[in-house]
Amino acid sequence: xxxxxxxxxxxxxxxxxxxxxxxxxxxxxxxxxxxxxxxxxxxxxxxxxxxxxxxxxxxxxxxxxxxxxxxxxxxxxxxxxxxxxxxxxxxxxxxxxxxxxxxxxxxxxxxxxxxxxxxxxxxxxxxxxxxxxxxxxxxxxxxxxxxxxxxxxxxxxxxxxxxxxxxxxxxxxxxxxxxxxxxxxxxxxxxxxxxxxxxxxxxxxxxxxxxxxxxxxxxxxxxxxxxxxxxxxxxxxxxxxxxxxxxxxxxxxxxxxxxxxxxxxxxxxxxxxxxxxxxxxxxxxxxxxxxxxxxxxxxxxxxxxxxxxxxxxxxxxxxxxxxxxxxxxxxxxxxxxxxxxxxxxxxxx
Amino acid sequence: xxxxxxxxxxxxxxxxxxxxxxxxxxxxxxxxxxxxxxxxxxxxxxxxxxxxxxxxxxxxxxxxxxxxxxxxxxxxxxxxxxxxxxxxxxxxxxxxxxxxxxxxxxxxxxxxxxxxxxxxxxxxxxxxxxxxxxxxxxxxxxxxxxxxxxxxxxxxxxxxxxxxxxxxxxxxxxxxxxxxxxxxxxxxxxxxxxxxxxxxxxxxxxxxxxxxxxxxxxxxxxxxxxxxxxxxxxxxxxxxxxxxxxxxxxxxxxxxxxxxxxxxxxxxxx
Numbered sequence: 316x317x318x319x320x321x322x323x324x325x326x327x328x329x330x331x332x333x334x335x336x337x338x339x340x341x342x343x344x345x346x347x348x349x350x351x352x353x354x355x356x357x358x359x360x361x362x363x364x365x366x367x368x369x370x371x372x373x374x375x376x377x378x379x380x381x382x383x384x385x386x387x388x389x390x391x392x393x394x395x396x397x398x399x400x401x402x403x404x405x406x407x408x409x410x411x412x413x414x415x416x417x418x419x420x421x422x423x424x425x426x427x428x429x430x431x432x433x434x435x436x437x438x439x440x441x442x443x444x445x446x447x448x449x450x451x452x453x454x455x456x457x458x459x460x461x462x463x464x465x466x467x468x469x470x471x472x473x474x475x476x477x478x479x480x481x482x483x484x485x486x487x488x489x490x491x492x493x494x495x496x497x498x499x500x501x502x503x504x505x506x507x508x509x510x511x512x513x514x515x516x517x518x519x520x521x522x523x524x525x526x527x528x529x530x531x532x533x534x535x536x537x538x539x540x541x542x543x544x545x546x547x548x549x550x551x552x553x554x555x556x557x558x559x560x561x562x563x564x565x566x567x568x569x570x571x572x573x574x575x576x577x578x579x580x581x582x583x584x585x586x587x588x589x590x591x592x593x594x595x596x597x598x599x600x601x602x603x604x605x606x607x608x609x610x611x612x613x614x615x616x617x618x619x620x621x622x623x624x625x626x627x628x629x630x631x632x633x634x635x636x637x638x639x640x641x642x643x644x645x646x647x648x649x650x651x652x653x654x655x656x657x658x659x660x661x662x663x664x
Numbered sequence: 665x666x667x668x669x670x671x672x673x674x675x676x677x678x679x680x681x682x683x684x685x686x687x688x689x690x691x692x693x694x695x696x697x698x699x700x701x702x703x704x705x706x707x708x709x710x711x712x713x714x715x716x717x718x719x720x721x722x723x724x725x726x727x728x729x730x731x732x733x734x735x736x737x738x739x740x741x742x743x744x745x746x747x748x749x750x751x752x753x754x755x756x757x758x759x760x761x762x763x764x765x766x767x768x769x770x771x772x773x774x775x776x777x778x779x780x781x782x783x784x785x786x787x788x789x790x791x792x793x794x795x796x797x798x799x800x801x802x803x804x805x806x807x808x809x810x811x812x813x814x815x816x817x818x819x820x821x822x823x824x825x826x827x828x829x830x831x832x833x834x835x836x837x838x839x840x841x842x843x844x845x846x847x848x849x850x851x852x853x854x855x856x857x858x859x860x861x862x863x864x865x866x867x868x869x870x871x872x873x874x875x876x877x878x879x880x881x882x883x884x885x886x887x888x889x890x891x892x893x894x895x896x897x898x899x900x901x902x903x904x905x906x907x908x909x910x911x912x913x914x915x916x917x918x919x920x921x922x923x924x925x926x927x928x929x930x931x932x933x934x
Contacts, residue, residue: 363828363830366829366834369739370740370743370747373735373738374743374744374752374753376740377756377760381759381766383774384771387774387778391773391777438673441673442669442672442674442677443674443677445670446670446671446673446674447674450670459674462678462681463677465915468858468915469911470859470910471858471860472892473688473858475889476888476903476904476907480687522680529677554667576765579765583766583768583770585767586860586861586885586889610769610770617776618864630773633770633773636769636770640766640767644762644765645762
């Protein structure tokens with residue numbers, strides 16, 4: 316990855332992009348690298364411009380798509396926006412029959428399940444990244460990073476399937492009784508033990524965002540200059556002290572960025588969460604209780620939504636989700652960039 | 665002590681992977697047979713039946729999605745690498761990353777509003793639009809990275825021979841980087857092949873064979889979801905088998921292409 320900046324194109328555009336100026340054309344003819352007349356040169360320049368126009372169109376398409384997503388979401392949700400206004404975000408009612416909607420329980424569920432996922436995933440990811448870069452024997456490294464990559468390749472719906480039939484029963488039988496017994500006093504682990512619910516959603520999310528946080532943390536850690544490590548070791552630091560003081564401290568903004576990027580993924584996670592969270596729009600203190608997220612509500616209710624207000628309310632929830640993820644991802648991008656300094660954000664396998 | 669904890673973390677991370685893969689294989693093999701791969705679903709409660717239509721539907725969706733995602737993605741990637749070292753390039757780069765982070769379900773809703781609403785019915789086309797949009801940022805950003813790995817001297821050599829820039833990019837730069845570009849397409853496939861959220865209200869699903877891009881079509885991930893939430897043992901067994909088929913398809917395609925491409929290697933770049 317470090318070799319990339321050296322190969323950056325250093326404006327080779329001078330060679331071919333501006334020969335439209337007449338004197339350039341003359342020079343080229345004088346040089347007679349390729350014998351050609353004025354018309355041929357013009358044709359060549361023209362072809363270049365067409366090509367350039369085409370790839371610029373592709374680039375514009377990317378901008379247009381994001382614009383279109385935003386426009387369509389706003390357009391389709393204006394009914395709900397004008398009917399409920401800002402209150403939509405702070406109301407707890409979800410009543411399709413009376414056509415009265417508020418998104419608070421969904422926002423709450425999205426935030427809580429994502430944070431829960433982060434709390435579990437971040438320490439594990441940092442540990443994995445440190446292990447891969449600093450401790451792991453070279454031979455094992457490729458295998459382990461392939462395994463982490465594979466974790467990212469498993470489809471969301473399969474995580475959900477596994478969540479329903481393996482994780483939820485496991486939580487119900489082993490984990491939840493334990494938590495209720497020793498940590499029940501916090502109020503976070505009380506109530507009926509279904510297995511599925513907010514806790515299950517958090518665990519599933521943590522597994523799903525692990526690979527992305529780990530791989531970016533790994534890149535960030537690799538980007539910390541070698542000199543820093545050597546300096547720490549030369550001062551008599553143990554390996555752990557070196558990691559803590561030289562590596563982790565320097566990589567901190569980047570690791571934070573990786574975490575935020577993981578948060579972005581967690582917020583938008585749909586299928587797996589829909590399958591294990593219980594899908595009940597309630598705000599409960601206990602993590603054993605079922606919840607609902609913005610993404611899963613949209614996925615679950617969109618096809619069966621009747622009535623324009625209902626559809627529009629779901630669209631507005633998608634809009635909220637879109638805006639939140641946009642902000643979160645932009646923040647993450649800035650943080651990661653601050654450490655890697657424009658090195659490509661993702662490692663190419 | 666601390667180093668031990670770090671190692672432990674790495675170990676813990678691999679546990680769910682093995683657990684999930686093992687469960688999928690063990691529970692999935694049970695209902696895997698020829699009929700499963702070739703037949704359409706039987707009505708609920710009847711024995712047998714398969715997901716042949718969903719497998720075909722998934723492949724078709726992927727194919728149509730690539731028609732949208734691959735050219736646009738590679739084009740945007742070429743722009744970023746060859747013409748994008750400026751402010752506009754940075755804007756595109758940033759937007760592509762943003763698009764990459766947009767939840768798939770939101771993209772599905774956009775495709776619904778763009779295609780399903782005017783057409784007034786669900787269709788494979790709508791599903792392909794959603795999946796195609798998701799491919800673009802993955803392909804363009806990876807293509808950019810790969811193109812930047814192509815040594816500058818190769819470009820200069822071609823330009824020095826009097827070859828126009830567009831020809832240089834198409835026949836020299838893209839060719840040299842072809843292996844990496846195929847990898848980028850594979851990455852995009854791996855990303856969208858398992859998507860079900862954006863298909864729920866675009867491709868919708870279909871109990872029968874359908875090859876018509878204008879009609880709803882079944883897909884493997886969506887079928888897994890539908891079967892998983894049914895209260896029947898038999899449906900669950902089929903869901904696991906479908907999961908096994910889906911994972912195998914993803915892993916086989918990705919490794920197959922990597923193998924082929926890996927042997928051809930990135931020409932001229934060591």
